[in-house]
Amino acid sequence: MTSADLECLELSKHFGGFTAVDQVSFSVPSGSFFSILGPSGCGKTTIMRMVAGFLEPSSGDIKIKGKSVLDVPPNKRPVNMVFQHLALFPMMNIADNIGYGLRRQGLAKSDIERKVDEALERIGLPGIGKRKVDELSGGQKQRVAIARCMVLQPDVLLLDEPLGALDLKLREHMKIELKALQAAFDTTFVYITHDQSEALVMSDQIAVMNKGRFEQVGSGRDLYYRPETAFVAGFVGESNRWRGKVTRAEAGALQLTTDAGLIMTGIDHGRSLAVGSQAQIFVRPEAIRVSRSGDDLAHFENRMVGKVQSLLFNGAASRAILRSAANGDDIEVSLPQSGEYADLQRGDDLYFGWAGEQANAFAAPLENA
Amino acid sequence: MRAGAKLGLFLLLTPLLLWLGLLIIIPHIDMFLVSIRERIGVGQYQTSPANYLTFLTEPLYLVTFMRTAFMSILATLLTLVIGFPVAFYIAKIAKGRLQSALFLLCLVPFWVSELVRTFGWMILLRETGIFSNLLQWLGLVDGPVEMLYNDVAMIVGLVYTSMLFMVVPLVTTIESLDDSIIEAGYDLGGSNLSILREIVIPHAMPGIASGSIVVFMLSLGNYLTPTMLGGKDSLWFTELIYSQFIVRFNWELGAAFGFMLLILSSLIVWAMLKLTGQTLEKTMT
Incomplete structure (x- = not known):
């Protein structure tokens, strides 16, 4: 049994009278690809924002590598996030985008350059450091957004429907590529999506979420062949x-x-x-x-x-x-x-x-x- | 159809062309012609650079000229420093009704004329004004204090007068910055300061540049505020132009002064754009 990189304990979030996330508990084993799958408005983004630190949970605890991070501000948490629209910094070139987090850590300039080059090598885009963000294709931006997080070696990488904006062919391709990148970086990925095929193809474990609660957590095969609730049976496949x-x-x-x-x-x-x-x-x-x-x-x-x-x-x-x-x-x-x-x-x-x-x-x- | 479209375009352009031609181009050409002639007798003129030489050789003119430029830059910088947090608050932190209410508050002072607004400052700052009385009442000063008719009062007035023209373009550009980009900055370990410096300010640069240009131009060409709040001790270049045209009836020198002001403002705006790496096209969009 490997240790859990990310653990959520009875996590809840209320907005006024509305309960967005209701007593959700789960743990993500180290090095695995965990997906939260649910229709829009089910609370999956709220969970992700709480883990990233942009929202404070109403109750419950979030632990990363066994330590509670509730008091840690987002810029100090050992998690990084790939945003839905990637949120690459348009005012910087690619190398500066990837190096942003490293500069914040106060690394020496030569170290930053070396690490950025390594990251670009790893995502298969060597030598594009001087290019501007809007000169890249959708798939390339995707990879840069992941590299920007991965150079910081986070314990957990959060991905918020990052494939939503891509066209179908590219999305199919990126599914395979994301899985390969996860294996290459050997980092825990937490992926949220409303697209079941993304979740089924890439994940080791999937949590199906509906109305703020997890309906079922299991492998894609479990969810597909042995759904535990009517919602899962209807939503998956x-x-x-x-x-x-x-x-x-x-x-x-x-x-x-x-x-x-x-x-x-x-x-x-x-x-x-x-x-x-x-x-x-x-x-x-x-x-x-x-x-x-x-x-x-x-x-x-x-x-x-x-x-x-x-x-x-x-x-x-x-x-x-x-x-x-x-x-x-x-x-x-x-x-x-x-x-x-x-x-x-x-x-x-x-x-x-x-x-x-x-x-x-x-x-x-x-x-x- | 095509002829109709052409006519439509022509009609649309007419007001603009009339405005440009009658109010900008023709007067400026005439101004220039006036500025390069020298009066040698009654009704007798010759072309010479004498007016410009007078400007360059008379220390009062030159000093006032440089002082006006410097003070305008100072007022612009102060407006930027005060306006940026205000704009950021309105664009990113305030939500919904508060946002529109704050924006309206910035606008309200402009519902009254500049003259009335400036009088407001005079009521506050004059010897028998509110601040002076307040200080006396608090026992901080013994007698009445005159806070008008100095550079500080004038700068306060200039900043106040031009605040809106800085805040509006800043709010527009800052608002166009996607929240998730700021969040990404935090997520990657950025502090408030580094996000401001590396993300928000570079993004807002076109707004900063266009706001600064407008505020600078307004300050440089302002006549009312320096006259009313600055008084005699804070001479403004526009006051010199006014006195040449109206008091001294020396249109030739006044025109030369006007042209020097035009050249100066163009130079400083050009330098500002170069300094911030912006182009005029970018700031106007």
């Missing part, structure tokens, strides 16, 4: 969802009747839903098998037939929306890319089905559907 009533429950295996009258089986992963209670059921599109003949799907508990309502071509992630013949529900399914369905047309009939263990059922809160 795509899902078909139904609301219904539990009509039979046997050792975790449930039979549910949706509001539209569809009967399906699902499992509750130990959340013990009682007969008669309201439930939400989530089924991932890729968990649904499609076929042109009903026989192939005989081993699935849930079987249906439907008409292709629309085809969503998206390369390898192509989907189809099928309208169930039974009750007119629209269900999204993944299409296998083996070419078998290349000639699928709108209005075609398809059989589809899924195993009961792929349908995740959660107790439904009464207020939000």
Whole structure:
């Protein structure tokens, strides 16, 4: 067990009557990539600003390498932050940007120059020190912003949705690069984002946050395949969802009747839903098998037939929306890319089905559907 | 359509061209012509640099000229030093209604004329004024104190008069500095002072330059404040110009003085821009 670089203990922040962060506790092991994933307004930026020192927590404690930093002002904390819009200093050239923190530490000029050169080397942009900030591309700025923090060798690097402003191709590329940079610098990264794919691709651990609380902390795989709450199931990845009533429950295996009258089986992963209670059921599109003949799907508990309502071509992630013949529900399914369905047309009939263990059922809160 | 657009452009430009031509270019050309002629008899003139030579050889003129320049620079610097924190507070620290209220407060004194504002200072500073009475009442001085008619009173008046013209461009430029850039400065270990020096001031430089230029020009060309608050002991160059034109009726020398003032202000503004590494285009945006 490695020691925790960053620990938050029952951290809360209230703005007037509004609770932005509510009793959040987590610890980030040394050298890991930790993401906080949540919709905008969930309080993730507030957590980050408290860790950086720009906001004072209403209660709770923040520890870095085991020491509380609540009394440490932001310019003395051993954490650095990559801002959402990077916040490179436009009045300085690249070398001065990277050297800013080192100058504040009072290093000798020759040392600063050497360290800046090393950092530029490391981010793969040697020799650009004399350039101006606005002469760089988005990806280069990104790397400079990280280098500017990393030369200070912080215990924790905070990243506040730094990829938000980049175009899609570059963002995909930067995901891989950020992960590589984290490995190269061997520093603890805390990354906040609303983009699940960024979190899933890069993180060792992800905390899914909603309304000021952590819903679940775990690896990307855990969150995706074994979501613990309905919010996580709905937020991470795509899902078909139904609301219904539990009509039979046997050792975790449930039979549910949706509001539209569809009967399906699902499992509750130990959340013990009682007969008669309201439930939400989530089924991932890729968990649904499609076929042109009903026989192939005989081993699935849930079987249906439907008409292709629309085809969503998206390369390898192509989907189809099928309208169930039974009750007119629209269900999204993944299409296998083996070419078998290349000639699928709108209005075609398809059989589809899924195993009961792929349908995740959660107790439904009464207020939000 | 194209002809219509051209006509529109022409109509739009007309007021500007009229203004430039009638009020700036033609009078200046005429002024220059007046300044280089010398009166040799009744209604008889010849072209000569005599007026400029008079200016250069008469110590009073030269001393007043240099003093005016120096005092204007001093007033500009003081306005900057006082205005910068005010502007920073309005732009970055005050939020919402307080921000607009403070900005309005800067503006309110300009709702009354400069004459009335200057009288306000006279009420405060004169021998029988409020400050003098207050000091006597506190027992700090024995008799009435005259605080008017000296350089300090005049500088106070100049700074007060030009404060708005410094604060407005500063607020605009400081406001355009992204908060996260200041935060990034703190995050990377910067102290208040280093952030001010390396981030805020370089960013605000166009505002500092344009504010300083305006304040300097206003001070240099100010007539009312030096006359009313500075009195006879603090002679201002504009007063010399006035006396040449109006009192002495020596338009030739007055015009030469006017031209010297124009050259001086252009030189100092140019030097200021060079010193701060700004260009005129940058400060005007």
